[in-house]
Amino acid sequence: MARKKVFSGIQPTGNIHIGNYLGALRNWVALQEEYDCIYCVVDLHAITVPQDPAAFPGERHDAAKVLLAMGVDPGRSLLYYQSRVPQHAELAWILSTIASTGQMNRMTQFKEKADKAGSNLGLYSYPVLMAADILLFRADAVPVGEDQKQHLELTRDLAERFNARFGEEFPLPEPIIPKTGARIMSLQDPTAKMSKSDPDPASRILILDDPATIRRRVKRAVTDSETEVRFDWEKKAGVSNLMEMYSLFTGASMEQIEAEFGTGGYGRFKEAVAEEIIAGLAPFRRAYEALDDAEVDRIMEAGAEAARRRAEVYQEAVRRRVGLSA
Ligand code: TYM
Numbered sequence: 001m002a003r004k005k006v007f008s009g010i011q012p013t014g015n016i017h018i019g020n021y022l023g024a025l026r027n028w029v030a031l032q033e034e035y036d037c038i039y040c041v042v043d044l045h046a047i048t049v050p051q052d053p054a055a056f057p058g059e060r061h062d063a064a065k066v067l068l069a070m071g072v073d074p075g076r077s078l079l080y081y082q083s084r085v086p087q088h089a090e091l092a093w094i095l096s097t098i099a100s101t102g103q104m105n106r107m108t109q110f111k112e113k114a115d116k117a118g119s120n121l122g123l124y125s126y127p128v129l130m131a132a133d134i135l136l137f138r139a140d141a142v143p144v145g146e147d148q149k150q151h152l153e154l155t156r157d158l159a160e161r162f163n164a165r166f167g168e169e170f171p172l173p174e175p176i177i178p179k180t181g182a183r184i185m186s187l188q189d190p191t192a193k194m195s196k197s198d199p200d201p202a203s204r205i206l207i208l209d210d211p212a213t214i215r216r217r218v219k220r221a222v223t224d225s226e227t228e229v230r231f232d233w234e235k236k237a238g239v240s241n242l243m244e245m246y247s248l249f250t251g252a253s254m255e256q257i258e259a260e261f262g263t264g265g266y267g268r269f270k271e272a273v274a275e276e277i278i279a280g281l282a283p284f285r286r287a288y289e290a291l292d293d294a295e296v297d298r299i300m301e302a303g304a305e306a307a308r309r310r311a312e313v314y315q316e317a318v319r320r321r322v323g324l325s326a
Contacts, residue, residue: 006035007139009042012063013051014196017204022181022248023145024237029071031143036225037077038137039067044082044089063093065296069288074299084304087311092132092324095158096166098129108150131155135170136311142173146182147193149175166321187221190237208285211278218274229261229269242273249276
């Protein structure tokens with residue numbers, strides 16, 4: 001039997017941080033063992049907020065390089081830039097004709113982003129392009145962080161609506177959201193999620209940060225006025241956030257962390273958190289430095305070529321369903 005398909009994407013703007021890693025990219029890598037995986041650097045999504053055309057190709061290349069360094073394996077999985085596979089945009093258009101504006105108005109990320117960056121039609125229809133990404137290859141499962149849950153619900157909805165109107169074409173994709181790490185919070189404001197676009201670099205740890213930076217960021221992480229290391233998101237969000245990170249990098253349970261660090265004060269715990277993050281990220285930095293840039297370009301072009309070939313078959317099926325076939 002054919003393996004089940006996984007699809008996921010990441011925006012190339014700004015640097016990839018440990019929230020991306022713990023919420024989604026860890027799963028991207030792990031799922032390659034079992035699934036037919038398709039991973040995409042979503043450059044068309046990224047241009048819904050202003051981009052610098054001179055810097056953008058470098059950022060996109062860098063995102064691809066980080067993914068490869070983390071273990072996305074082009075020998076087993078498809079990896080490419082979204083804009084190099086035009087079938088994404090065509091399917092997005094077709095899906096936009098069945099998406100209701102009422103439903104689009106309820107998308108919370110649009111509201112947050114529009115408040116910050118100003119709105120445009122691309123930003124508004126962003127979730128439809130995301131649905132097209134997922135449905136294009138008929139993905140069964142989608143590894144993402146918690147913030148993408150609403151977009152996944154829209155995707156399932158659009159798939160159902162398409163199937164009802166034009167005939168059974170799309171499977172309903174399931175989100176794969178980790179129990180721990182699905183929403184890593186800012187180190188400076190534990191009520192806001194860690195984000196690439198946060199203007200304060202102290203709010204996040206990047207995959208490629210050097211050890212001194214990581215130690216500084218963790219040391220400065222906002223906690224609370226108590227001293228007890230205890231897992232309690234309501235009362236101790238800053239500490240709980242660090243505990244999630246520690247747990248994910250070491251495999252220790254919250255109980256084990258409390259037993260080891262509970263009364264030792266935040267200083268000792270933070271030092272341990274920083275050292276585990278440094279050790280966990282070190283192999284990625286090494287792999288990143290060893291990667292050849294021309295090789296990365298070659299991998300991305302080969303990925304796009306293979307993705308286009310696969311997408312054409314699916315594209316034709318959709319065209320036929322809606323009456324657009326030659
Ligand atoms: P993006 O680029 O913002 O983030 C990439 C992945 O990282 C997850 N993530 C987090 N997880 C835990 N804690 C955090 N603080 C955190 N911040 C980000 C995101 O949930 C995501 O899984 N719209 C998507 C990109 C996209 C996509 C797709 C994803 C486009 N098409 C199709 C899946 C399937 C986005 O902006 O992710």
